[in-house]
Amino acid sequence: MNRPEQLALPLGPPDLAELFRRVFTRLRVKSPVVSIGARFHPFAGLRSTITLRNGAVKARVSDLLMEASPVVLEALAEILLARIFHRRPSREARECYLAYTFRPAMRVRIDAARRERGSKRLLPPRGRHHDLGEIFRAVNARQFHGQIPVCLLGWSPRTSRRILGHYDSGHGTIIISRQLDSPSVPRYVVEYVVFHEMLHIQFPVERHGHRRVVHSREFREAERKFPKYELACRQIKHLCA
Numbered sequence: 001m002n003r004p005e006q007l008a009l010p011l012g013p014p015d016l017a018e019l020f021r022r023v024f025t026r027l028r029v030k031s032p033v034v035s036i037g038a039r040f041h042p043f044a045g046l047r048s049t050i051t052l053r054n055g056a057v058k059a060r061v062s063d064l065l066m067e068a069s070p071v072v073l074e075a076l077a078e079i080l081l082a083r084i085f086h087r088r089p090s091r092e093a094r095e096c097y098l099a100y101t102f103r104p105a106m107r108v109r110i111d112a113a114r115r116e117r118g119s120k121r122l123l124p125p126r127g128r129h130h131d132l133g134e135i136f137r138a139v140n141a142r143q144f145h146g147q148i149p150v151c152l153l154g155w156s157p158r159t160s161r162r163i164l165g166h167y168d169s170g171h172g173t174i175i176i177s178r179q180l181d182s183p184s185v186p187r188y189v190v191e192y193v194v195f196h197e198m199l200h201i202q203f204p205v206e207r208h209g210h211r212r213v214v215h216s217r218e219f220r221e222a223e224r225k226f227p228k229y230e231l232a233c234r235q236i237k238h239l240c241a
């Protein structure tokens with residue numbers, strides 16, 4: 001007998017909103033929620049977002065996960081919903097999601113998406129007060145024996161107080177917050193931020209069980225070799241305050 005509901009048809013992307021509603025019910029959240037919407041979105045990279053406004057939940061999930069199994073998507077839904085309802089996602093959910101996203105094929109797709117879609121808008125490395133190219137070369141010679149391959153460098157188009165530097169492995173780019181391109185910021189502070197991002201090239205992200213280790217013990221130890229380490233840290237705290 002042909003029972004259509006049991007046919008194993010190649011399915012298109014799952015109904016995300018339905019999946020989020022299912023996970024929401026399972027979490028037994030007490031907060032009043034009037035609607036739950038979720039859809040795939042072509043973010044530059046593996047990024048998913050969720051908001052809760054006036055009882056409406058809206059999630060946007062990286063379209064790089066379009067082929068992920070419902071189990072993986074449910075794990076992500078749990079992680080995202082937990083975030084807005086101030087809960088801790090289960091260890092199973094976190095492990096499941098990370099295991100999927102750490103598969104080599106997935107990392108290749110993430111990097112490709114970043115390269116293709118990522119905003120490459122950067123201000124040139126020579127700023128008004130500090131020259132990132134010159135700083136990179138000096139730090140490379142002094143701290144790394146010149147071993148760090150030359151990468152793209154630039155100031156961020158927007159000033160960010162929270163994120164002073166960022167290394168984008170997809171683009172092989174170091175981006176430094178324009179906030180630091182100021183006469184009130186001593187050169188060794190900019191050097192320190194560039195140095196930190198260069199360490200990300202030397203110590204790529206590691207995976208320990210279900211955790212991504214961005215700043216490993218080795219990373220932190222190397223970081224302390226910066227000549228004015230403590231002074232720079234204090235300055236940065238001050239800048240971010």
Ligand SMILES: [Zn+2]
Pocket residue numbers: 196200214215
């Ligand atoms: Zn870092």
